Amino acid sequence: MIYQAQPPLEFIPPAFNPLLLRFVHLFLPTWIRTQTPITQIEAENVEVLANLYHQFQEGKIRFLLAFRHPKTEDPFALVYLLSQLVPKAARQQGIAFKHPIHAHFIYDRGIPLWAGDYVGWLASNLGGTPIQRGKADWTGLRSARDLFANGKFPMSAAPEGATNGLSEIISPLEPGIAQMGFWCAEDLQKAGRTEQVLIVPVGIKYSYVDAPWNAIAQLLDDLAVASGLPVDTIPDSQIPNLESMYPRLLTLAEHLLSLMEQFYTRFYHLKLSTVPEEVTDRNQALALRLQALLSAALEIAEQYFNVQPKGQVSDRCRRVEQAGWNYIFREEYKDIKGLSAVERALGDRVAEEANARMWHMRLVESFVAVSGNYIREKPTVERFAETVLILWKMIAQIQGDKSFQRPTLGKQRVKLTIGEPLSVSECYPVYKESRLGARQAVADLTNDLQKAMENLI
Secondary structure, eight states: OOOSOBOOOOOOOOOOOHHHHHHHHHHHHHHHHHHSSEEEEEEESHHHHHHHHHHHHTTSEEEEEEEOOSSTTHHHHHHHIIIIIHHHHHHHHTOOOOSOOOOEEEEETTHHHHHOHHHHHHHHHTTEEEEOTTSOOHHHHHHHHHHHHHOSSOEEEOTTSSOOSOTTOOOOOOTHHHHHHHHHHHHHHHTTOOOEEEEEEEEEEEEESSOOHHHHHHHHHHHHHHHTOOOOOOOTTSOOOHHHHHHHHHHHHHHHHHHHHHHHHHHSOOOOOOOOTTOOOHHHHHHHHHHHHHHHHHHHHHHHHTOOOOSOHHHHHHHHHHHHHHHHBOGGGGGGGGSOHHHHHHHHHHHHHHHHHHHHHHHHHTTTTOOSOHHHHSOOHHHHHHHHHHHHHHHHHHTTOSSOOOOOOSOEEEEEEEOOOEEHHHHHHHHHHOHHHHHHHHHHHHHHHHHHHHHTO
């Protein structure tokens, strides 16, 4: 949390350091083994990626890796893919290429604010470029555009824009990835270059080595206590499983929803839409109540920042975030010595209030992809665990837990799947025809990428 007004966020230029990358590659397996729950990383269709890197180094193509982003551990798996699995696949195919195998990447400029300034330094020195998601960040966009067309490595980015906590649901993709692809094709054409431009979908899916039902049961107990529910006593002879714990999860979710509904109706004077009487299914009722609550919570922040509630929930979250940053990171604070003590104090008041309003958006952000039927559609331990962890995150945010050290329920495997590349160059003639054609081409390519990524699940 930032409770004082600050100078505007500075752009962190990419400054790739090959020695740092070598260090990261050297210690990555140890770091993954000791600092994450990941015990195994495997990949499918890696030979496709090895061949693409070979073509890239020969100057035949430029490409962007569009990867799924369910969890914060995803970058570890991706770096492992590029540093270990791609070279191995290349050797098996007799492909020789220059090392290192790496990718420039786009990251959210807000990450160093909560993760620490060192993360910004680390990202910069690994060839990353930041973007402010809720506005037209022309400096960030120009940097990413230049790296796509001229960088030493291919690009990589998460088209969902943020983690959603769910391995088997893809949030609606942002159109920026497709737009960058067309910009790259445009830049190459203007420079008289002949490289083809591709976008390569990459799926990332997590699974547990052993079903962690005991750990899930303990976490459910902890969340029940935190929210004021009695803890269900399970006989020692009964082994926890999905059938026995699903009713507990539903009860916890309903109770938390009731608490939040009371919170917003009593203290923010909001009127929440009620569930129609004909809806008797608990899952469906939960989904309807949740969507009404999320929209109401966002309204609290939107009204304060005078932001219009347009678009999908994720779009609304981004606009609120940027509005909050505009209240906290201010141009007049470039010369803080020119401000009086009273002006600085008033600025701090505004920053504190902006943080308080953005809290509602952060709460909503955790539930952007939650449908209410995720477990019932496919009752697996992975889906159950992901849903419980989303509830844990909600309670942690309500309690003001600044560490956000997510509970580790059990050891996990990661599977990455390389999809068939989508050709931006083939769509470029439609893009350059007219402004209307450009919009349609971006929308069509984004839709194609969404389908391709969903097919990798």
